[in-house]
Amino acid sequence: MAAATYSGSCHCGAVAFTVEVDPEQALKCNCSICSKLGAVWAFAPKSKFSLTSGAAQQGDYLFNKKELHHRFCTRCGIESYAEGAGPDGTPMVGINLRCLESVDVAKLSPRFYDGRSK
Numbered sequence: 379m380a381a382a383t384y385s386g387s388c389h390c391g392a393v394a395f396t397v398e399v400d401p402e403q404a405l406k407c408n409c410s411i412c413s414k415l416g417a418v419w420a421f422a423p424k425s426k427f428s429l430t431s432g433a434a435q436q437g438d439y440l441f442n443k444k445e446l447h448h449r450f451c452t453r454c455g456i457e458s459y460a461e462g463a464g465p466d467g468t469p470m471v472g473i474n475l476r477c478l479e480s481v482d483v484a485k486l487s488p489r490f491y492d493g494r495s496k
């Protein structure tokens with residue numbers, strides 16, 4: 379598997395997007411939000427991300443350093459992606475791989491990221 383274009387959405391489908399991402403770069407994090415959310419992430423430049431519906435349906439949750447915008451659907455509550463910046467300042471999106479169609483998260487081997495210690 380390599381980077382390819384995937385469609386993703388929240389549970390109810392109000393928030394939908396396409397993104398070019400490599401699911402093999404999967405990552406699990408133990409920070410306070412990821413441990414509760416249970417998300418499996420992969421990251422892509424925001425330029426590879428396109429929100430196709432739901433701009434007005436989204437909430438924006440910020441905590442701690444308030445650098446990551448956790449985007450969730452205000453109808454069904456699912457966080458399908460988050461927005462922030464990479465170490466070099468490039469706008470990035472973190473994709474909750476569980477929200478992508480045609481990606482079986484059970485078949486991935488996510489790396490562990492110790493976000494709790496950051």
Ligand SMILES: [Zn+2]
Nearest residue numbers: 388390451454
């Ligand atoms: Zn929804």
